[in-house]
Structure formats: C-alpha cells, structure tokens
Amino acid sequence: MKHLFSLLFLFTLSVLSAQSVQSPSGKITVNFKLGSNGQPVYAVNYKNKAVVLESALGIKLKEKPALDANFEILDSKTATFNESWKPVLGEQASIVNHYNELTIGLVSKESKVKMNIIFRVFDEGVAFRYDFPRQAELNYFIISDESTQFNLTENNKVFWLPGDFDSNEYEYNETKLSEIDNSKINMNNGIGVKSIPGRYMVQTPLMMKSPSGLYLNIFEAAVVNYPVMHLKADVTNFKLKAELVPNAIGDKAYLQAPCVSPWRTIMISDDARDIVGSRMILNLNDPSKIEDTSWIKPMKYVGIWWEMHVGKSTWDYAGSQNATNFGTKLESSGRHGATTENTKRYIDFAAKNGFDGVLVEGWNVGWEDWSGNWKEEVFDFTTPYPDFDLAAISAYAKAKNVKMIMHHETSGSVGNYERHLDRALDLMKKYDYPAAKTGYVGKIIPRGEFHDGQTMVNHFNFVARRFADYKLMLNSHESSRPTGYSRTYPNYVAAEAARGTEFNAWSIGNPPMHETILPFTRLLGGPMDYTPGIFEIKMSYYDKNKTEQVHTTLAKQLALYVTMYSPIQMAADLLENYEKYPDAFQFIKDVAVDWDDTKILQAEPGDYLTITRKAKGKQSWFLGAITDENARKSEIKLDFLTKGQKYKAVIYEDAKDADWQKNPIAYTIRTVVVTNKSKINLNLAAGGGTAISFEPIK
Numbered sequence: 001m002k003h004l005f006s007l008l009f010l011f012t013l014s015v016l017s018a019q020s021v022q023s024p025s026g027k028i029t030v031n032f033k034l035g036s037n038g039q040p041v042y043a044v045n046y047k048n049k050a051v052v053l054e055s056a057l058g059i060k061l062k063e064k065p066a067l068d069a070n071f072e073i074l075d076s077k078t079a080t081f082n083e084s085w086k087p088v089l090g091e092q093a094s095i096v097n098h099y100n101e102l103t104i105g106l107v108s109k110e111s112k113v114k115m116n117i118i119f120r121v122f123d124e125g126v127a128f129r130y131d132f133p134r135q136a137e138l139n140y141f142i143i144s145d146e147s148t149q150f151n152l153t154e155n156n157k158v159f160w161l162p163g164d165f166d167s168n169e170y171e172y173n174e175t176k177l178s179e180i181d182n183s184k185i186n187m188n189n190g191i192g193v194k195s196i197p198g199r200y201m202v203q204t205p206l207m208m209k210s211p212s213g214l215y216l217n218i219f220e221a222a223v224v225n226y227p228v229m230h231l232k233a234d235v236t237n238f239k240l241k242a243e244l245v246p247n248a249i250g251d252k253a254y255l256q257a258p259c260v261s262p263w264r265t266i267m268i269s270d271d272a273r274d275i276v277g278s279r280m281i282l283n284l285n286d287p288s289k290i291e292d293t294s295w296i297k298p299m300k301y302v303g304i305w306w307e308m309h310v311g312k313s314t315w316d317y318a319g320s321q322n323a324t325n326f327g328t329k330l331e332s333s334g335r336h337g338a339t340t341e342n343t344k345r346y347i348d349f350a351a352k353n354g355f356d357g358v359l360v361e362g363w364n365v366g367w368e369d370w371s372g373n374w375k376e377e378v379f380d381f382t383t384p385y386p387d388f389d390l391a392a393i394s395a396y397a398k399a400k401n402v403k404m405i406m407h408h409e410t411s412g413s414v415g416n417y418e419r420h421l422d423r424a425l426d427l428m429k430k431y432d433y434p435a436a437k438t439g440y441v442g443k444i445i446p447r448g449e450f451h452d453g454q455t456m457v458n459h460f461n462f463v464a465r466r467f468a469d470y471k472l473m474l475n476s477h478e479s480s481r482p483t484g485y486s487r488t489y490p491n492y493v494a495a496e497a498a499r500g501t502e503f504n505a506w507s508i509g510n511p512p513m514h515e516t517i518l519p520f521t522r523l524l525g526g527p528m529d530y531t532p533g534i535f536e537i538k539m540s541y542y543d544k545n546k547t548e549q550v551h552t553t554l555a556k557q558l559a560l561y562v563t564m565y566s567p568i569q570m571a572a573d574l575l576e577n578y579e580k581y582p583d584a585f586q587f588i589k590d591v592a593v594d595w596d597d598t599k600i601l602q603a604e605p606g607d608y609l610t611i612t613r614k615a616k617g618k619q620s621w622f623l624g625a626i627t628d629e630n631a632r633k634s635e636i637k638l639d640f641l642t643k644g645q646k647y648k649a650v651i652y653e654d655a656k657d658a659d660w661q662k663n664p665i666a667y668t669i670r671t672v673v674v675t676n677k678s679k680i681n682l683n684l685a686a687g688g689g690t691a692i693s694f695e696p697i698k
C-alpha cells in the first residue's frame with residue numbers, strides 16, 4: 001500500500017512538472033519541465049528529432065532572487081488559436097495565425113514571485129515569453145540578465161553578424177557555428193560605430209542550416225519596452241545564450257508588473273521556403289492600434305539621395321563639414337543637392353513616371369556639423385537651407401500630384417530629436433508631407449546608450465506612435481531591427497536596420513549573397529527600405545579612380561523589387577540613369593509594392609531566392625529571382641497564375657555574357673504569352689537575377 005502510494009505520488013508529480021505542446025501539424029513538439037533546483041527548462045523536437053536540447057529559461061533580477069531556479073509549478077493550461085487577419089499593407093491580403101499554446105504558472109519558492117512562461121507552437125516554429133502578472137511580490141523591477149538558452153545539437157552552418165550593440169550594418173559571415181569569432185573578421189562597417197562586447201557575440205535573427213539539412217532561425221518578436229536580444233555562442237558545445245543589450249549604467253531593462261518579455265522564437269523546417277514565407281513574427285505582435293488606417297498608403301519613390309552617396313552633390317549647403325555655427329552668411333558651394341530647382345526636377349520625373357513620392361535629404365540646416373562630432377544639437381528639423389523653398393516645393397508637388405517625403409537625420413542625438421519632434425511633425429503637416437525617413441548615424445546621445453538598448457527601442461517605438469498621432473508614415477534607418485511592431489503600428493511602413501545599398505557606393509559593399517540572406521533574417525521582422533534599382537553599377541562611372549561597385553547585375557536590381565519586400569520602395573538611382581535604360585526602367589514603373597499574395601518558389605539562404613507576388617487588387621503577378629556569386633539555371637512552373645487565363649510575360653534577364661563584375665549592365669528583355677501550365681527557364685548570371693511581370697491578356 002505504502003509502495004503504491006509513493007508510485008502514485010511520483011506519477012502526479014511528473015505529470016505536473018513535465019508538460020508538452022505540439023504544433024498544429026504535429027511536426028514540432030516543445031517539452032517543458034522543472035529540472036533539479038526547480039530550474040525551468042525546455043527542449044524542442046522536429047519530426048521526433050531533437051533540435052534544441054534541454055535549455056535554461058528565466059531571468060535574473062538586480063534586486064531580488066533570480067527567476068531562473070527554485071520554482072514550483074502552480075498550474076498550467078493549454079489553448080488553440082486559429083484566426084486570420086488582414087494587414088493594412090503586406091505581402092498577402094490575409095495572414096493565418098494558427099498555434100497551440102501552453103502556459104505554465106510558476107512561483108518562486110524563495111521570493112514567492114509569480115512568473116508565467118507562455119509557449120506558442122506554430123507549424124514553422126516555436127515562441128515563448130516570460131509573463132509577470134500583477135502581484136504584491138513584484139512591482140517595479142530591474143532585469144540584470146536573461147538566462148534563456150538555445151542548446152543546439154549540431155555544428156550548424158550559421159549566417160551571422162558580429163554582436164554590435166550599435167549597428168546591424170554588416171556583411172553576413174557564413175561559417176560553422178564552431179567558427180563564430182569576431183576577432184577573425186573585418187568589423188569596420190565603414191560608419192564608425194562599434195560596440196562589440198566580445199568574440200562570440202552575434203546578432204539575431206540568426207539563420208542556420210544543420211548538417212542534415214534542417215533550417216533553423218533564432219529571433220524575437222514584439223520587442224517593446226525591452227532591449228534587443230543578441231546571443232553569446234559557446235562555440236565548442238553549440239550552446240547559445242540570450243544577451244540583452246545594457247543601458248548606460250549596465251542595467252538591462254526596467255519593468256513594472258504586469259508586463260511581458262518579447263517572444264523568443266525558433267523557426268524550424270526542412271524546407272527553407274517556410275522560413276522566408278513565415279509570418280510568425282508578425283503574428284506574435286498585437287493587432288493594429290490604429291483604427292482609421294485609410295491614410296497609410298504604399299509608395300514608390302525617387303529622391304535626392306544616391307547623388308550624394310556617389311559624390312555628385314552634397315548634403316550640406318556650404319560644402320564644408322567643419323563649418324560650425326552655420327548662418328546664412330555661408331555661401332553655397334554650388335554642389336548642394338537639395339535645391340528647389342533640383343527638387344522640382346525630381347517631382348517632374350516622379351509625376352511623369354507614375355511615382356508617388358520624392359525624398360529629399362540635406363534640405364535642412366545642420367549637415368555642416370552632423371557626423372562624427374557627437375554633438376547634442378545639430379539639427380532642429382525645421383530650418384531649411386536658403387536654397388530650399390519649402391512652400392514653393394510643397395505647392396509644386398501638390399500641383400503635380402506627388403507627395404514629398406521628409407528626412408530627419410538625428411545623427412544619433414535622440415534627446416534633441418524628441419525635443420523637436422512635435423514641431424517637426426507640425427511642419428510636415430503644414431507642407432503636406434505624409435511620410436518621413438529618419439536616421440540615427442553615429443553614437444547615441446544620451447551618451448552611453450546603445451542603438452539596441454531599452455532606451456532606444458522605446459524611442460523608435462515612441463516615434464512610430466507619435467507619427468501615428470499625426471497620421472504620418474515612418475521609415476527608420478539605423479534603428480534597431482524591427483520585430484513585427486509594424487503590425488501594431490502599420491504606419492511604421494519600413495526600416496533599414498541592416499546593411500543597405502548605400503554601402504556599395506563608398507565601401508567594400510555588400511557581396512552578391514547579401515540579398516539572398518536578408519529575407520531569412522532582417523526581413524522576418526518587417527519591411528526593409530533597401531533602396532534597390534541601381535543601373536549605373538560601377539562607381540568608376542562617376543570618378544574613374546573609384547573601384548567600388550554594386551555587387552549585382554542590372555537585372556538583379558529589378559528582381560530585388562520583388563524579393564525585398566517593402567510597401568515603400570525607392571527607385572534609388574539618378575534620374576538620368578533611368579532615362580538611359582527606359583526599357584529596363586519599365587519594370588520599376590510597373591512593379592507593385594503592396595500585395596494580395598506571395599509564393600516562395602525557390603530558396604536557399606546565401607545562394608538563391610525566387611519569389612512571385614500578386615499585386616494588391618489586381619490580376620498581375622511579378623516575379624523576382626536572384627542568385628549569389630554563382631550563375632544558376634533552373635526551370636519554374638507558372639502554376640500560381642489563374643487557370644485558363646493568358647498572360648503577357650515580360651522577362652527582364654541577364655544577357656548571356658552578363659556578370660556582376662565584368663559586365664553588370666548587360667540585360668535582355670523578351671515577351672512571351674503564358675498560362676498557368678507554362679514553364680520558364682531562368683538563366684541567372686553570376687551575381688545576377690531575373691524579373692518578370694505577368695499581365696493578364698483581356
């Protein structure tokens with residue numbers, strides 16, 4: 001009898017202390033248990049094979065006992081969720097959000113603090129977060145560390161960025177997990193900010209491929225009032241640990257219960273297309289908090305931008321980076337890009353070619369002094385240079401039915417931007433600018449804060465909300481990378497937050513594989529303003545001494561409009577360069593930026609990507625195929641097209657002798673009639689691509 005009793009007791013205990021939850025398809029299982037010392041641990045299986053071994057969970061508090069051991073399980077509950085929602089702008093008209101959820105209620109035996117761990121298991125991955133309910137035992141608290149681990153099973157191939165707390169504008173390193181080592185790579189990203197706390201720190205999203213061909217991605221969703229999560233790699237044991245970005249005094253996060261942490265996510269599939277096509281990160285964010293979204297619109301735009309990057313004109317008026325205390329006394333250098341006359345030229349071009357907007361950088365006072373000086377007050381975001389007539393430009397744009405896009409470079413001086421923000425946004429309203437691009441080049445002021453810390457995450461999110469109050473759209477550059485906040489604030493239409501096209505103009509640039517990786521990493525969190533469309537590819541065109549170039553063929557630049565999703569998409573090159581290649585430019589004029597449907601046809605991180613999308617509210621489809629430094633041939637089926645419908649397909653492809661280094665501009669254009677039974681051969685040059693438009697024939 002006594003024996004039986006203890007057996008029964010053991011059984012209940014184990015039922016209580018070990019729990020599991022599966023994905024709707026049953027392919028992914030998460031197991032949770034309390035280990036020795038009451039330590040919460042989880043493990044993940046994919047198709048019955050371990051992919052994450054038992055790994056620690058929990059956080060450490062600055063002023064209270066840690067919440068990563070000494071727990072008891074209070075209760076647990078499961079739930080299933082299956083719903084679809086409609087993004088305001090997006091890659092598809094409707095997104096399915098289907099998962100099984102397991103919530104474990106824990107209480108610390110030591111401090112009596114209650115903490116829940118919530119798991120959500122989707123068909124393409126796992127998410128979990130810490131939830132701190134309202135309670136007498138925990139009110140205001142400081143997180144000093146996060147104990148979350150991801151203990152992997154194999155020496156995966158990894159696409160990693162050095163764990164810089166200030167910049168994500170790096171090239172990807174493609175190595176084995178065991179070879180992650182910041183001391184072995186060139187960490188000069190050319191923009192002078194570098195805060196890399198150690199050899200084995202890497203950024204998320206971290207894309208991996210196991211030796212047996214499993215694709216894994218570790219990232220996070222809904223980073224709100226919390227710092228960004230980087231990962232510290234134990235390169236011998238294939239273990240990764242969450243590293244939260246600290247603030248100026250070394251704390252990680254200040255929170256007040258009730259509150260939640262961001263979601264930690266692990267995507268898993270044996271088909272790489274599932275990762276690129278996943279909407280898990282968006283699904284883990286709150287629905288839109290903006291009720292009337294009618295003012296949020298997709299935009300294709302041109303701008304006074306690349307001409308500064310290639311050195312044809314300057315941001316600053318006087319042509320002197322050292323002219324402090326700018327006054328109207330300063331003479332124009334004659335090279336200033338943002339003049340009224342030049343802006344009108346861009347407005348004319350936009351109007352003529354059906355573009356929605358014109359971005360102008362360098363329109364406002366401060367550029368003499370902006371970068372590298374780490375100064376508190378550089379820009380006021382409201383004072384134009386004497387040769388930029390805001391009222392005249394705004395009236396001219398209005399008459400031509402073109403919208404102006406504002407530019408707010410903060411040069412990292414964030415307190416200054418917040419102080420001026422309302423006036424800056426009033427100015428935008430006054431002159432009818434519906435959107436702004438922001439920038440955070442350089443080190444942050446308040447000094448000691450990092451781009452990826454809680455303070456800055458809160459700043460970026462605050463700016464998005466403030467823009468929403470004014471019914472304005474936001475496109476941030478040099479922000480921390482998005483984690484799906486654009487679902488909650490759909491006016492946050494895009495961000496750069498990775499190494500963009502600009503690097504090709506003045507640094508070693510972005511290698512051809514770069515754009516085949518970004519959709520597996522940066523783009524999972526939201527649209528990217530990558531600024532594609534460069535037709536004059538070699539910088540020697542501007543200055544024969546220059547050796548820099550965009551690592552691409554011209555046809556690949558067209559394909560990027562499909563593979564790099566953004567509802568605000570730039571045609572980045574100089575207007576005169578588009579005028580030289582009107583037949584290729586036609587694709588940029590035609591391509592949509594907002595979509596009803598998206599299909600990932602071919603995908604391999606670091607190698608190639610083929611995506612096709614259906615234009616929002618139309619019957620036309622667009623396809624983009626890109627490759628890395630290797631030429632590739634393949635055949636694609638057009639079975640995504642509507643059955644029985646004939647389409648005119650215009651195929652923009654690399655010429656036979658095209659090559660990103662030797663002959664990047666060579667392209668051919670051919671037109672064929674196709675149906676959903678047709679096939680098309682893709683012939684991608686080294687560093688090349690193909691872009692196709694499909695228009696139904698009436």
Ligand code: NOJ
Binds near residue numbers: 496
């Ligand atoms: C970096 C941004 O990414 C780029 O687009 C911009 O032109 C410069 N900063 C100046 O603001």
Ligand code: CA
Binds near residue numbers: 169477478496500502
């Ligand atoms: Ca940038």
